[in-house]
Amino acid sequence: MTRSHQPGELLLRLRGVTKQFGAVTALQDIELDIHAGEVVALVGDNGAGKSTLVKVLAGVHQPTTGTIEYLGQPATFDSPGKALEMGIATVFQDLALCENLDVVANLFLGHEVNPWALDEVQMEVRAWTLLRELAARIPSVREPIASLSGGQRQTVAIARSLLLDPKIIMLDEPTAALGVAQTAEVLNLIERVRDRGHGVILISHNMEDVRAVADRIVVLRLGRNNGTFNANISHQELVAAITGASENSVSRRAARKLETADQIGEALQ
Ligand SMILES: Nc1ncnc2c1ncn2[C@@H]1O[C@H](COP(=O)(O)OP(=O)(O)OP(=O)(O)O)[C@@H](O)[C@H]1O
Numbered sequence: 001m002t003r004s005h006q007p008g009e010l011l012l013r014l015r016g017v018t019k020q021f022g023a024v025t026a027l028q029d030i031e032l033d034i035h036a037g038e039v040v041a042l043v044g045d046n047g048a049g050k051s052t053l054v055k056v057l058a059g060v061h062q063p064t065t066g067t068i069e070y071l072g073q074p075a076t077f078d079s080p081g082k083a084l085e086m087g088i089a090t091v092f093q094d095l096a097l098c099e100n101l102d103v104v105a106n107l108f109l110g111h112e113v114n115p116w117a118l119d120e121v122q123m124e125v126r127a128w129t130l131l132r133e134l135a136a137r138i139p140s141v142r143e144p145i146a147s148l149s150g151g152q153r154q155t156v157a158i159a160r161s162l163l164l165d166p167k168i169i170m171l172d173e174p175t176a177a178l179g180v181a182q183t184a185e186v187l188n189l190i191e192r193v194r195d196r197g198h199g200v201i202l203i204s205h206n207m208e209d210v211r212a213v214a215d216r217i218v219v220l221r222l223g224r225n226n227g228t229f230n231a232n233i234s235h236q237e238l239v240a241a242i243t244g245a246s247e248n249s250v251s252r253r254a255a256r257k258l259e260t261a262d263q264i265g266e267a268l269q
Pocket residue numbers: 021024025026044045046047048049050051052053
């Protein structure tokens with residue numbers, strides 16, 4: 001698969017995007033830019049509007065007002081099929097994999113190489129090639145999903161969305177249910193996806209993961225933009241942007257931890 005966009009090329013631009021559900025304003029005046037070859041993390045507390053924003057981009061919800069520009073043109077994603085067709089893929093948290101089918105079958109589910117004459121060999125070769133390119137640790141493409149680990153399942157779901165060669169891939173909490181080693185594997189995979197030139201939108205509650213892989217961190221709070229940061233932001237500053245306060249119990253606890261770590265460091269010197 002070839003890289004179709006230069007790193008840094010603007011893929012998506014949102015301006016003044018608002019989404020109302022009756023009296024509830026889930027998103028207000030949102031600005032968001034996504035470039036080729038970057039990971040943008042979308043963070044915020046529960047109810048901040050992350051899922052709503054992802055659903056707007058995935059064609060599930062239509063914005064109430066505001067503009068979306070995609071590849072330099074005004075765009076509307078009026079259905080999930082349309083968003084996918086235009087090159088915006090979403091890996092939702094449930095992954096939507098079929099437990100009893102093997103990796104190849106899951107990769108091609110819904111987009112078989114040739115729906116009239118399924119070419120198993122061709123699909124298997126393509127599956128291996130893609131997984132090898134992603135350096136994915138899948139024991140065999142003939143393994144049923146049920147026997148794979150959480151990290152491997154996430155890998156299969158991400159690989160599946162890459163088969164359509166999207167410009168942008170949105171990952172909803174890809175490490176939520178994973179252990180340390182599996183999380184590291186998925187974060188490596190995210191970096192490889194970025195290095196292939198895709199724009200990656202990462203929704204995560206895990207600040208360590210976010211700071212480890214994101215090129216930019218976009219904070220939403222109560223449905224609005226509350227700052228865009230680079231990965232050098234401290235944990236404390238990020239918590240402050242998310243909670244909307246520089247002084248709160250979370251940031252105080254983080255500060256105490258840092259102080260204790262400093263004291264231990266000094267004592268050891
Ligand atoms: N279909 C809907 N109808 C009415 N209100 C909705 C709907 N979807 C979301 N909301 C409201 O919009 C606001 C933003 O919700 P959203 O799910 O986007 O937040 P979130 O940041 O994804 O939170 P979480 O981390 O808990 O998933 C919330 O107040 C929520 O109740």
